[in-house]
Amino acid sequence: MNMLVNLVPLLLMFVVMYFLMIRPQKKQMEEKKNMLSSLRPGQEVVTIGGLHGLVEEVQHDTNKIVIDCEGVYLTFELSAIAKVVDTPAATNATVSVKDLSPEEHSEEIEVVEGDIEEDPQENK
Numbered sequence: 001m002n003m004l005v006n007l008v009p010l011l012l013m014f015v016v017m018y019f020l021m022i023r024p025q026k027k028q029m030e031e032k033k034n035m036l037s038s039l040r041p042g043q044e045v046v047t048i049g050g051l052h053g054l055v056e057e058v059q060h061d062t063n064k065i066v067i068d069c070e071g072v073y074l075t076f077e078l079s080a081i082a083k084v085v086d087t088p089a090a091t092n093a094t095v096s097v098k099d100l101s102p103e104e105h106s107e108e109i110e111v112v113e114g115d116i117e118e119d120p121q122e123n124k
Helices: 002-037
Strands: 044-047 052-059 064-069 072-077 081-085
8 A cells, every 4th residue: 555655646747747748749740730731832831941932742661751942953852941930811902002102392491501400529
C-alpha cells in the first residue's frame, strides 16, 4: 500500500504533462497537416523564413511546393510553409477618388530674409 501511495504523485505528474504539453502539440501538428493538405494554387503563403509569395504548384506526392515571389519561382518543401495568408474577398464596390489637387490660392507669400533664423551648427 505504501508503494502505491508513492506512485500516485508520479502518475499525476505524467497526466498533467500530457494535458499541458503533449496534447496541445498534437493539435498544432494536426492543424498544420490539414493546412498543408488544403494548399491550392493562387493562395498567398508565408514560409518559415518570412518569404511571402503565391502558390504556383503543389506536389503532394513529393512534398514540394513552387511559390511565385514577384516573378521569381522558388521550390520549397511543404514543411517550409509557416502559414496561409487570408486575403480579403474581392468586392464589387466601386471607389470614387476625388480630385486631390490643391486649391489655387490668391494669396501671395512674401519671404523676408530676416525672418529665417540660421542654424549655428550649419556654419561649422
